[in-house]
Amino acid sequence: MAKFKLTLYITGHTPRSEMAIFNLRNLCENKLSGEYELEIVDVLENPEIAEKERILATPTLMKLSPPPTRRITGDLSDHEKLINGLDLHKLNNRYSEKSE
Template sequence: MEKYLLKLYITGPTQHSQQAVANLRRIMDEELAGRYELEIIDVLEKPQLAEDEKILATPTLIKELPTPLRRVIGDLSDKDQVLLGLDLRPLHGPHNGADPHG
C-alpha cells in the first residue's frame, strides 16, 4: 500500500489558510485514511522552504510521494479537483483505471 507524502504551504494563520487545511484533512481522511503524511509549512515562518519549492501563491499543496510530483493551488474546497490534481487513487469508489473523460 502506497504512502502519500504531502506538503501544504500556507501564509500565516489566516481564515483562507485554515480553510485549506480543514478541506485537505477532510479529503485525505475520506480517501487516504492512514495512508498519508501531511506537513503544513507557513511561508512566513520558513520563507527559504517556499523559495526552494518556488511557491508563488498560497495555499499550495505538493504531493512529493508517490512520484510524480504534483501541485494544487487554491483553497482545496473542490474534492474532485484536488484528487485529480494530485493524481490520487481513492480507497473506495468506482475507479477502474479508465479515464471517464476520454
C-alpha cells in the same frame, strides 16, 4: 498502498489557509485511511523553504509521493480538482480492478 507524502504551504493563520487545511485533512482521512504524511509549512515563518520550492502563491499543496509530483493551488475546496490532482481516481480504480 504507497503512503502519500504531502506538503501544504500556507501564509499565516488566515481563513483561506485554515480552509485549505480543513479541506485537505478531511479528504485525506476519508480517502487515504491514514496512509499519508502531511507537513504544513507557513511561508511567513519559513520563507527560505518557500523560495527553495518556488512557491509563488498560497495555499499550495505539493504531492511528493507517490510519483508524479503535483502542485495544487487554492483553498482545496474543489474536491474533484483535488482528487484528480492527487491521482486518487487511479487509486480507486486499482482497488476496484482487484476486487473484480
